[in-house]
Amino acid sequence: MPAGGDRGTDRSPDGVNRSLVIERPGEHCLIQGELPVPGPGEVLVRVAAAGVCMSDREVYDGHRDAAYVSYPVIPGHEWSGTIEAVGEGVNPTLVGRKTVAEGFRACGVCARCRCGETSLCTGGYAETGFTEPGAFADWLTVPARLVHLLDDAADLRAAALLEPAAVIAAAVRAGRPAPGERIAVVGAGTLGLLAVQLLAACSPAELTVIDPRTERGEPARQFGATESLPPGAAEAAAQGRFDLVVETAGAPTTAASSCLLARRGGRVVLTGMFAPGATGIDPVHLSLSQLEIRSVFGASSSAWSDAVRAFGLGLLDPAPLITHEFPLERFDEAIALVGGADPKTGKVLLRP
Known part of the structure; x- marks a missing residue:
């Protein structure tokens, strides 16, 4: 135990x-x-x-x-x-x-x-x-x-x-991942590692996890991530790279930094719960990059069904x-x- x-x-x-x-x-x-x-x-x-x-x-x-x-x-x-x-x-x-x-x-x-x-x-x-x-x-x-x-x-x-998994299933629905895309998950807590499992099932070309806790990299890779990076390295090496970014950390800067990771015309889904005073998203960058941004709070009945189905099929552990x-x-x-x-x-x- x-x-x-x-x-x-x-x-x-x-x-x-x-x-x-x-x-x-x-x-x-x-x-x-x-x-x-x-x-x-x-x-x-x-x-x-x-x-x-x-x-x-x-x-x-x-x-x-x-x-x-x-x-x-x-x-x-x-x-x-x-x-x-x-x-x-x-x-x-x-x-x-x-x-x-x-x-x-x-x-x-x-x-x-x-x-x-x-x-x-x-x-x-x-x-x-x-x-x-x-x-x-x-x-x-x-x-x-x-x-x-x-x-x-x-x-x-x-x-x-399965409740946090349903939240992530809602994020995956909102993000519409397609096979062969480059995807980033910001945060490697419970939500982040559940996101890695569900997104890995979508056959991405790359699945990068970004978290300052380097210890979380190994479980992320076991669940299907192709690499794990600390925030500084991610900003230097992967800015503007990803088709889809799923933010799960809810840290003061992660909404804004997640938008910087997305390519022009990319998609960003925010699932973290942000406290007042968090860094805002730059409207100039948002406009010029033509980003699609969605937020998730809780999960709909259909997202719950997705999570329970994935659990029953063994896609989610x-x-x-x-x-x-x-x-x-x-x-x-x-x-x-x-x-x-x-x-x-x-x-x-x-x-x-």
Whole structure:
């Protein structure tokens, strides 16, 4: 088991639900309550694993935009589990199936949803783990319409990373990679290494990963990258070279620098979450280079389907990205690792 893998205590008894609650920034507690009951159109899921990401750290630190979090909150938007019960109107054959589910509670009826752009829903923001109870718990309920079923043999540890994989699948859709193109991925964290796997499946002529942490180069190459470069070397050797640049780092300068890496008429997709004050994109360069720039926040239903399909086919293997696993009782250790400077820290999981 990876570092931090001592799960400490067994899962709570049936009928009891432990939940990790962030009551307000910097304050959390583990509570016990009754088992959630799935309402009409819902399923009850027993959580197998839940990923801890920078968005969770932002919630804990109080740095997430107030419009996108509601305290007190049970975090956990990256997760996998098994359906144990269904509510009224839900097919009972779902019971026992391994699953993941979309986080956005899209309305399904607005113009954007009807066009398939569920991540752009205008019906109001609601998302599992931010405004709705998430998966840092033994159990959770989610709308059955958001469920994506997995194969019976699926690795639920790895499947917990299908939420960030869906974000990358949305970026790949937006970027439209074609065989034989030169592609760069900026950032070699979880999103970046998932991007390498999906983009490698598109048969690029070159797939370059750019990250200041040279230790990330080897896993990037194992996943299909042809080379890895630190930012300075990339700017010197590859400026204006790439047909497609997928930015995943969210660092203060990476939106602007990613545009400089793209060739004239190239495409840039931004997936990183940028903080206020990040370096802006030069409008003169943008205009003269005729770049196509897209941004991604979350994932549509179709992108989720792409990620789950790639996972089932073996084109996407998130398991090697997992470096630490903790029980709910050790949340404070897990959250401390996320956003730290240790390049050996990859994906951190909570295992209820």
